[in-house]
Every structure is written in structure tokens, then in C-alpha cells.
Amino acid sequence: MAWWKYVSSRKIFWPLVALAVLMAFNLFFTPKFFRIEVKEGHLYGNVIDIIKNSAPIMLLAIGLTLVIATKGIDISVGSIVAISAGVVAMLLGGDLLGVPKYPIWIAMGTAILVSVLAGMWNGMLVSRIGMQPIIATLILSVAGRGIAMVTTNALIVWLYIKPFRIYGQGYLLGLPFSLYIIAVLLILTALVTRRTALGLFIEAVGINPTAARFAGINAKNIIFGVYAFSGFCAGISGLIVCSTVMSADGNNAGAGYELSAILAVVLGGTSLNGGKFYLLGSMVGALIVQTLTTTIYAFGVPPEIAQVVIALVVLVISLLQSGKFRTMIAGFFGKRELAI
Amino acid sequence: MKARFSINSRNLPTLFTLGLFVIMFAVGSLSFPGFLSPQNFLNLFIDNSYLLILGVGMTFVIISGGIDLSVGSVLAFSTMLSSSLLEKSHWDPLLVIPVVLLAGVALGLFMGYIIQAFDLPPFIITLAGLYLARGLCYVVSIDTIGISNQFWQDAAHAQWNVIGQNFISPSVVIGAVVVIAGVFISRSTKFGRTVYAIGGNEQSAILMGLPVARTKVMIYGLSGFCSALAGIVFTFYTLSGYALNGKGMEMDAIATVVIGGTLLTGGVGGVFGTVFGVLVYGTIQILIVFQGTLNSWWTRIAIGFLVFLFCLLQRVFESRKVGKAKKPEAKVPAKSPS
Incomplete structure (x- = not known):
């Protein structure tokens, strides 16, 4: 399992996993999410839009x-x-x-x-x-x-x-x-x-x-x-x-x-x-x-309400970064430290 | 006489603010006919009572060394919730008010609990709270909701004469009650003194056996309560709930507190100074209205500049204090390469 340890210890690993999970969710629940077309020599599609909009x-x-x-x-x-x-x-x-x-x-x-x-x-x-x-x-x-x-x-x-x-x-x-x-x-x-x-x-x-x-x-x-x-x-x-x-x-x-x-x-x-x-x-x-x-x-969902979701994600991520929260969760599972 | 003055130096920032207010009001009176009137002075309170209420809550937060960026959004949420409950669910006003206040307290306690229990920076949690409450507004309704409820209408249109023909509105009375309660809580209750102790030095406060954890959560609950109450008062002006109400108002609230002489580093300041902060804020607003050619966005810029100025003053005061305390060592050239 040396390769797993190597891969999972990379800093980019967990963000990529999160992105992959989101993408996989879309693969199943959002039709045509991954369709990419070529129009007038440009690439078109949801994925390209995401890249463009996140600029x-x-x-x-x-x-x-x-x-x-x-x-x-x-x-x-x-x-x-x-x-x-x-x-x-x-x-x-x-x-x-x-x-x-x-x-x-x-x-x-x-x-x-x-x-x-x-x-x-x-x-x-x-x-x-x-x-x-x-x-x-x-x-x-x-x-x-x-x-x-x-x-x-x-x-x-x-x-x-x-x-x-x-x-x-x-x-x-x-x-x-x-x-x-x-x-x-x-x-x-x-x-x-x-x-x-x-x-x-x-x-x-x-x-x-x-x-x-x-x-x-x-x-x-x-x-x-x-x-x-x-x-x-x-x-x-x-x-x-x-x-x-x-x-x-x-x-x-x-x-x-x-x-x-x-x-x-x-x-x-x-x-x-x-x-x-x-x-x-x-x-x-x-x-x-x-x-x-x-x-x-x-x-x-209207864009305004999407804010609620973003705000909740911020809360969750802040919690995950808090040492106290990790110890609490770790104590809950009976372990000393979480792997993250 | 000299000893007396040195006691007063603790109130120096507040006196400074009072002076600023008097000068600004005088400049306005000299430049614009009709500026100097009892009613114009009372209008400062009538137009800004919601800000006064927000400011009182924010004062406690800042004295404790924290910050609450969510107040503007919680205010907006409170306007949405009250108008929706009144107009769409047809609840009784006497039921709506407690429910809205409870919702504000709950939001505040929630943020306070996360900040305290998980040792997270207040600004990031209340920033998330800002967007959370703003989003919740749209969950209630995307559109503006007008309020036709009789109780609200009465509260909005009531005018009580105080001196001759000059009047105040119910909002002013609510604001005054909140200020008096705020002064009392901060000076004469265990909770209030603990807030100062936390702001002075949290570790010492814990070692003294003060209920720091509980108090910190309650501070944000109090701020949530004030924001919700300010929201209700705000609907007395606008008679509607709108999700974009109070955008950027967190800055106004922080500004009034800072201008009122409360130190952003915590531990020093008071509710009473915030009243003068609100007066200064209100005067800037009227000055810009009287001036006529400047667009209202200049208020924001002026307030930003004032906050900058007062923060600068605070730093000067602080560095002087530190300089005095360290004077015996001052001869040692401890200058570092920066």
C-alpha cells in the first residue's frame, strides 16, 4: 500500500477527491453534464463553462x-x-x-x-x-x-x-x-x-x-x-x-x-x-x-439561495480545520487522531 | 484638578467624538439654513434608531474582542421573517415579534457556539453567517413583501410630541430603552463585567474563574437579538421586508462603535460612546443630503474614512500607552531591522 500512502499524503489529493465526488454526483444526477461539443472551433459544455466562470x-x-x-x-x-x-x-x-x-x-x-x-x-x-x-x-x-x-x-x-x-x-x-x-x-x-x-x-x-x-x-x-x-x-x-x-x-x-x-x-x-x-x-x-x-x-435553485449552501460549506470546512472539532470527532470514534 | 483630568482621560475618545459631533453640527448649522432646529436633532434619532440598536449589540461583541459581520443580514432576515409571518401567515403581531427576536437570538447563539466551542475566528464564522442569513431571506421570499398590518402601520406613523411641535417616533423610544439596558448590562451585571474581562485578557478571565465560554456564546446571542430587534424597527420605517435591506450595514454598525471610542482590540469602551458614534454617522448623512450635489454613496466613503481615522487615533493612543509603560527600557536600542 505504499503507493496509496504516497498518493493520499499529497496535498492536492483531498481537494481533488472532493472535486471528483462532485463530478461523479453530476454524472449520475445531472443529464448532459459532461457533454462537450465543438461549435465554431470552440469547446462548449458544462465543464468548459465551469472553468470559464471560475476564472x-x-x-x-x-x-x-x-x-x-x-x-x-x-x-x-x-x-x-x-x-x-x-x-x-x-x-x-x-x-x-x-x-x-x-x-x-x-x-x-x-x-x-x-x-x-x-x-x-x-x-x-x-x-x-x-x-x-x-x-x-x-x-x-x-x-x-x-x-x-x-x-x-x-x-x-x-x-x-x-x-x-x-x-x-x-x-x-x-x-x-x-x-x-x-x-x-x-x-x-x-x-x-x-x-x-x-x-x-x-x-x-x-x-x-x-x-x-x-x-x-x-x-x-x-x-x-x-x-x-x-x-x-x-x-x-x-x-x-x-x-x-x-x-x-x-x-x-x-x-x-x-x-x-x-x-x-x-x-x-x-x-x-x-x-x-x-x-x-x-x-x-x-x-x-x-x-x-x-x-x-x-x-x-435560484442563485440567491445557493449562498446558503456556500455558507454552510464554509462552516463545515472551518469546523474541519479546527483542532478541537477533530479531537471531538476522533474521541467519538474512539481514535486518538484523525487521518486528515 | 489635574488628578480629575487624568481620570477623564479614559473618556477622552468619547469626548473627542462628542466634540466632532458638535463641530459637524455647527458647520451644518452655519452652512445651511434650517439645519439648526430641535426637530433636525431629533431626526438624528428617528432616522437612525435601528443603527443605534445594532450598535449596542456590536459594542458588546467588540468589547469582548470579537467581531460580528452578520448583523446587516440578520436585520434583513428579520424584516423578511416578520413581514412574511404578518402578511402571508397572518399571525398576530404580539406573536410575530417574539418569534422574530427568538430567531435572531438563535442565529446569534449558533454562531457564538461554533466560535467558542471550536475555537474558530469570529470573522470567518460571522462572514458565513452573513451569507447564510442573506440566503435565508430569499428562502422566505424572493420578492419584497409589503406590510399592511394595523399594528405596524400605527407604529410607523405614530408621532409623539416632546418639546412643543417637535416629535419623536416609537422607534426612538425602543432605541433609548435598548441603550439604557445596554449601559446597565455592561456596567452593573456579572455578564457585562465578564465581557470587559474577556476583552482585556481572555486567559486571565478564565484563570479568574469567570464563565468565559458561556459569556462568549451569550455575547453573540445578544448581538443576534439586537439585530433582530433592529430589523423590526427597520420595518417600522419601510413597512416592508426586502432581502437586500441592510447590505453593508455591518460596516455602519462597526463604524458607530469605533467612532464611539470602543477599542477594536477589546476591553475598553462603552455603550454610551456608541450613541455619539450614531450621532456623528447621522450628521454626515444629513450633511450630504443638505449639500445636495453629492450622491448618497459618498456617505459610505465618508464613513470608511472616519473609521480609518479613528482606528489611526486608537493606534496612536495605544502606542503612547505602550511607550509610557516601557519608558525605562527605551534607552536600549532594541530596534530591529524592520
């Missing part, structure tokens, strides 16, 4: 994984998505003939820049002023909605600029274009954190900031950096959200994304207590969240 959450999860690894949290990402979408929409303009006000790259660059600034603001509050992450990011999560609404003059801005479509709706070599963006960002992040000492530094800060400081790590700058990076990821996510629906709605863009993204990260095996992170796991986590949502929709 914004995946992007948020990349940034959030690093934040949570430092024992922080960022609940402002949903609002930053709205700000980014609002900025890009206002700069492109709602011209009916599809002539952008400013070149697309300037609009997108500005949106990402504003998002990074928003992330840096969070980072400053947490690392320099020493606020609790939840309060610091709560400020932006609420004020950020206001900023997004003020940016768009409290209107929903519709876009008619064809080339901007590609980021959310386009395909490359038969696969959704957003997938390539995620792949590039994921690989770069993985390289920077795992091929240099940066990842270790981040984990060290998450385990014990004071100890990390005494070990010569600039904890403040690391914390500042991860929040700025989270803002960056949220900015790109906002561009994709805006491009997918070709509109920017300050009130609803990215609403509730923070919970889905946190769930994705936690499902992927990153602990809320900080100190370890797992980027690939977060991606699988995002897929699980999206598959779960799609499955709930497939049963004809």
Missing part, C-alpha cells in the same frame, strides 16, 4: 492564498473587482459604435493600477498602522462599493467595444482565453514564491511575525506586498468580469466573491491560521466552488 474566483484566490498564508484576510476583493470594472468601463466609454474613449491598454492599465493602489492601502493599514486585517479590509470592502458607484455615477455602464470581449468571452486554441491569463499569473506566482525564498518568508510571517522579524525577515514589507498583490489579482479579475458581461455595475460586480474566494483557498488546503499555502490547491478549490454552484443551479 474571476481563481484570480482572486491566487492573491488571497498569499494573504491568508500570512494569517491575514482580505474581504475587500469583491469591491476592488467592482472598482476595477468601473474604472475600465468609464475609460472605455459606452460608445454605441464601439470606439473606445482611451486606448484599451491604457484603460486596462489604469484599472489595474487603481486596484494595486487599493491593495496597497489595505497593506498600509495592516502592516504600518497595525490594524486587524478584517477591519482594515472591511473599510475598503464597504467604502470601495461607494467608490465604484461614484466612479460609474451610480449607473450601469454598457460597453460595445469588440476587441475588449476577448478577456472574458474569447477563445484561444479552443479554450477560454481567461484560462491563459490565469495560467501565466499562477506560474509566475508559483515561480516567484517557490523558486525563491519569498514563499518561505511569507509562511514564516504567517506562523509568527515576531520570530520572522528576529530571523531578519522584513515582515512589514512582506505583509504590505501580499495585500498589494491581492489588489493586483482583484484588478485583473475585475477586467475579466467586466469583459464577460460587457458592462460595469458598481453595486453587483464581484458581490459575494470574497466568500467564494476564501472558500476556494481554504478548500485547497491553505489554513486560515496562516503559515502554509498551496496555490494549486486554491485553483482546485475555485473549481470545486464553481462546480458546486453550477450543480445547485442545475437543480433549479
Whole structure:
């Protein structure tokens, strides 16, 4: 059984099992779930949709994984998505003939820049002023909605600029274009954190900031950096959200994304207590969240009620991560420790 | 005289807030005709009594060193539940109110139990609670439910004269009762003192033999109760239940508590300060209305900025305290590479 021990001890194993169970459930209960067709050279089907729809959450999860690894949290990402979408929409303009006000790259660059600034603001509050992450990011999560609404003059801005479509709706070599963006960002992040000492530094800060400081790590700058990076990821996510629906709605863009993204990260095996992170796991986590949502929709449940299920899953996952809960369950089964 | 002042320095944040309120109200009175009137002042309470009630519950949570992000959603759920029970099930109002309050308490106790029993961070559990309660709203009904019940109508339209022609609404009275009860509970009951002890240092509180576990669960129950009551008061304004009510209101509630001088790190603060926090919040809102050209979303931005400002102040106060306590060692260059 050596192979079993090897496979089950891989960090990616349990998230994949969860995804497989969900998929298997769909195989039996949702008709045509796995049907993939080729239309106009693109792949179509539920599975492709799941990948496409989970793109914004995946992007948020990349940034959030690093934040949570430092024992922080960022609940402002949903609002930053709205700000980014609002900025890009206002700069492109709602011209009916599809002539952008400013070149697309300037609009997108500005949106990402504003998002990074928003992330840096969070980072400053947490690392320099020493606020609790939840309060610091709560400020932006609420004020950020206001900023997004003020940016768009409290209107929903519709876009008619064809080339901007590609980021959310386009395909490359038969696969959704957003997938390539995620792949590039994921690989770069993985390289920077795992091929240099940066990842270790981040984990060290998450385990014990004071100890990390005494070990010569600039904890403040690391914390500042991860929040700025989270803002960056949220900015790109906002561009994709805006491009997918070709509109920017300050009130609803990215609403509730923070919970889905946190769930994705936690499902992927990153602990809320900080100190370890797992980027690939977060991606699988995002897929699980999206598959779960799609499955709930497939049963004809309204999207609003799907929140209840997501919230319950968050509760269950948090419980599973709690040491006390594990000992309780283990005691229930008469064992000292659970295998998980 | 000097000794007296140093005692008062504990109330410094509250005095600061009071000063801020007076200045803001004065600026409003000077800039806009009709701003300075007894009724406009009373309106602050009439328009924000639900926030006052939320704030009182939140004050206890924050003094204990926790946080409750679910209050806005529980408020919305309470508006949905009460309107649905009244209009669709035709229950008696005297039965609806206790049931709705019980539902709020139950939600709060549930979250409190999970936080306490499994040692989980309050923000993640109450964040899940936020979405849970919001989703439950839609389980009750997707659409807005209007309330035509006579009792509710009376409560919504009643105006009680206090000074001459100036009036208050029943909501103000409910808010006042909650504040007085809150002040009493926090200062003069075992529960209230335990809340402060937990916020000061949980380990010490346990070692002192205080019922920490029970109190922590009850704090979230209390916050759930306040949220549900605030929901009922909220329906007195809107006469309807709507699932999107109170979106982002958790921030407003936290803001009023923080502006009222309660430390986010727990252990310091009080219910009374929260009243001033609500007054400051209300004044910002009226100022933006009187100003006229700014859209109402600026309130959110202004509140966010105020919270930032007060958190900054709190940090300054704290670092001063720490600086004073550690002064004898200050000569040692203990600066680390950061």
C-alpha cells in the first residue's frame, strides 16, 4: 500500500477527491453534464463553462492564498473587482459604435493600477498602522462599493467595444482565453514564491511575525506586498468580469466573491491560521466552488439561495480545520487522531 | 484638578467624538439654513434608531474582542421573517415579534457556539453567517413583501410630541430603552463585567474563574437579538421586508462603535460612546443630503474614512500607552531591522 500512502499524503489529493465526488454526483444526477461539443472551433459544455466562470474566483484566490498564508484576510476583493470594472468601463466609454474613449491598454492599465493602489492601502493599514486585517479590509470592502458607484455615477455602464470581449468571452486554441491569463499569473506566482525564498518568508510571517522579524525577515514589507498583490489579482479579475458581461455595475460586480474566494483557498488546503499555502490547491478549490454552484443551479435553485449552501460549506470546512472539532470527532470514534 | 483630568482621560475618545459631533453640527448649522432646529436633532434619532440598536449589540461583541459581520443580514432576515409571518401567515403581531427576536437570538447563539466551542475566528464564522442569513431571506421570499398590518402601520406613523411641535417616533423610544439596558448590562451585571474581562485578557478571565465560554456564546446571542430587534424597527420605517435591506450595514454598525471610542482590540469602551458614534454617522448623512450635489454613496466613503481615522487615533493612543509603560527600557536600542 505504499503507493496509496504516497498518493493520499499529497496535498492536492483531498481537494481533488472532493472535486471528483462532485463530478461523479453530476454524472449520475445531472443529464448532459459532461457533454462537450465543438461549435465554431470552440469547446462548449458544462465543464468548459465551469472553468470559464471560475476564472474571476481563481484570480482572486491566487492573491488571497498569499494573504491568508500570512494569517491575514482580505474581504475587500469583491469591491476592488467592482472598482476595477468601473474604472475600465468609464475609460472605455459606452460608445454605441464601439470606439473606445482611451486606448484599451491604457484603460486596462489604469484599472489595474487603481486596484494595486487599493491593495496597497489595505497593506498600509495592516502592516504600518497595525490594524486587524478584517477591519482594515472591511473599510475598503464597504467604502470601495461607494467608490465604484461614484466612479460609474451610480449607473450601469454598457460597453460595445469588440476587441475588449476577448478577456472574458474569447477563445484561444479552443479554450477560454481567461484560462491563459490565469495560467501565466499562477506560474509566475508559483515561480516567484517557490523558486525563491519569498514563499518561505511569507509562511514564516504567517506562523509568527515576531520570530520572522528576529530571523531578519522584513515582515512589514512582506505583509504590505501580499495585500498589494491581492489588489493586483482583484484588478485583473475585475477586467475579466467586466469583459464577460460587457458592462460595469458598481453595486453587483464581484458581490459575494470574497466568500467564494476564501472558500476556494481554504478548500485547497491553505489554513486560515496562516503559515502554509498551496496555490494549486486554491485553483482546485475555485473549481470545486464553481462546480458546486453550477450543480445547485442545475437543480433549479435560484442563485440567491445557493449562498446558503456556500455558507454552510464554509462552516463545515472551518469546523474541519479546527483542532478541537477533530479531537471531538476522533474521541467519538474512539481514535486518538484523525487521518486528515 | 489635574488628578480629575487624568481620570477623564479614559473618556477622552468619547469626548473627542462628542466634540466632532458638535463641530459637524455647527458647520451644518452655519452652512445651511434650517439645519439648526430641535426637530433636525431629533431626526438624528428617528432616522437612525435601528443603527443605534445594532450598535449596542456590536459594542458588546467588540468589547469582548470579537467581531460580528452578520448583523446587516440578520436585520434583513428579520424584516423578511416578520413581514412574511404578518402578511402571508397572518399571525398576530404580539406573536410575530417574539418569534422574530427568538430567531435572531438563535442565529446569534449558533454562531457564538461554533466560535467558542471550536475555537474558530469570529470573522470567518460571522462572514458565513452573513451569507447564510442573506440566503435565508430569499428562502422566505424572493420578492419584497409589503406590510399592511394595523399594528405596524400605527407604529410607523405614530408621532409623539416632546418639546412643543417637535416629535419623536416609537422607534426612538425602543432605541433609548435598548441603550439604557445596554449601559446597565455592561456596567452593573456579572455578564457585562465578564465581557470587559474577556476583552482585556481572555486567559486571565478564565484563570479568574469567570464563565468565559458561556459569556462568549451569550455575547453573540445578544448581538443576534439586537439585530433582530433592529430589523423590526427597520420595518417600522419601510413597512416592508426586502432581502437586500441592510447590505453593508455591518460596516455602519462597526463604524458607530469605533467612532464611539470602543477599542477594536477589546476591553475598553462603552455603550454610551456608541450613541455619539450614531450621532456623528447621522450628521454626515444629513450633511450630504443638505449639500445636495453629492450622491448618497459618498456617505459610505465618508464613513470608511472616519473609521480609518479613528482606528489611526486608537493606534496612536495605544502606542503612547505602550511607550509610557516601557519608558525605562527605551534607552536600549532594541530596534530591529524592520
